[in-house]
Amino acid sequence: MRVFRHYTELPAAVRACVVALGNFDGVHPGHQTVIGTAKALAHELALPAGVMTFEPHPRSVFKPGGAPFRLTPFRIKTRVIEDLGPDFLIMQHFDLAFAAHSAEAFVQEVLVAGLGVRHVVVGYDYEFGKGRSGGVELLSAMAARHGFGLTAVPAVTAGDGHVYSSTAIRQALTTGNPREAARLLGRPWEIEGRVEHGDARGRQIGFPTANVEMADYLHPSAGVYAVLAGVDQGGRTEWRPGVANFGRRPTFDKADPLLEVHLFDFDGDLYGRHLRVALMEYLRPERKFAGLDALKSQISEDCAQARRCLAAARDHFESES
The missing domain is CATH 2.40.30.30 (Riboflavin kinase-like)
Structure with a gap:
């Protein structure tokens, strides 16, 4: 798996790709399903399969000095994602300048111009752009406008019916479980x-x-x-x-x-x-x-x-x- 730190540095070999988008903190089974869906679609379409996440985690940029909260910092997240078998990983550097991208600019500049995406895979609750102004509905409309496919993966639940979530994992750890x-x-x-x-x-x-x-x-x-x-x-x-x-x-x-x-x-x-x-x-x-x-x-x-x-x-x- 090749690792890149910025969407502008991608070689031609990994552009025109299928990409899974998300923070993926924890890389739990819900996240794994999103990444696995992207990988399966890429295989079907004979395209590179990629994952794009953000480093540092946006929460630490917007709330510097807050209590530590990460389940999988850079090193371990990279290893867990690599085990899932994508062709490349973009650990996009996240700062206030990058956060200022509107939802529309993120799609146009990052996904279309930067990655040349053919298909995007996200979770059902994915949000993006300045102020988290974009969601699956807007992304779907922009996918149709720019000519790439979109798959929104529904919530993935555990055997007891609870949705896999990073929040629930943090709660378990902070309560000694x-x-x-x-x-x-x-x-x-x-x-x-x-x-x-x-x-x-x-x-x-x-x-x-x-x-x-x-x-x-x-x-x-x-x-x-x-x-x-x-x-x-x-x-x-x-x-x-x-x-x-x-x-x-x-x-x-x-x-x-x-x-x-x-x-x-x-x-x-x-x-x-x-x-x-x-x-x-x-x-x-x-x-x-x-x-x-x-x-x-x-x-x-x-x-x-x-x-x-x-x-x-x-x-x-x-x-x-």
Whole structure:
């Protein structure tokens, strides 16, 4: 899959395409259906299949300094979309200048002149243009005017009838229900980041941790989780069971939220490497302990509980190439 950062830099080989449009934060089954529909149409029409999304997420441009909310920042979104098999991905740079495009200008300048689209695929609730002034009805009218096809994919629902949505996934994560988030995503929710040096307190008490900053990831409910940690092995990912704490570490009077991951039966050096952390089960809320002995005792219990939770789950994670 080829990745581009601006619609004006596309080579002729990927223009005259079928493209799926959307923010696709989470790349949940509803998003996957939109992208899969575009891919199927492209195959039928013998055209390139593309995905166009926006980076940074428009919400962070319009509300800078707001609470972190993203389910899939750039790196992980790119990987998940690549797994769906499109020919190319446009991670269109989004800023206030780009946001100033009217709905009509977006169609004329970006879709028609920039991409040379033959067919566009969107979700049923797609909105675009300055002030989100355009919707499926306007896009349909402009598609007819400019001579390209349009498919609006209806809402995709889970087995219980609920519509797959990024909002529902965020709600599950912020209320300590990663299992429900995984059901709605179609996979466990992951945090990915570079392992950074900390104050080594975990190592001092017998539970060394890999510290991962959350950047602009959504902050899940503070507490302890059973996790699977994906260690980069130079082209493949090796998944290892572990336990993680997300929060402000009240026992040590820390203020900044941090994800601390303890990998079971692992003594390698992870500093500076990328680590993928899949939240599998919420074990307990974060709390302050009276001293290190009480903390160590609780961590031992957390590890035992996490091992039990992960015994079955790990069978579903194989090394990825």
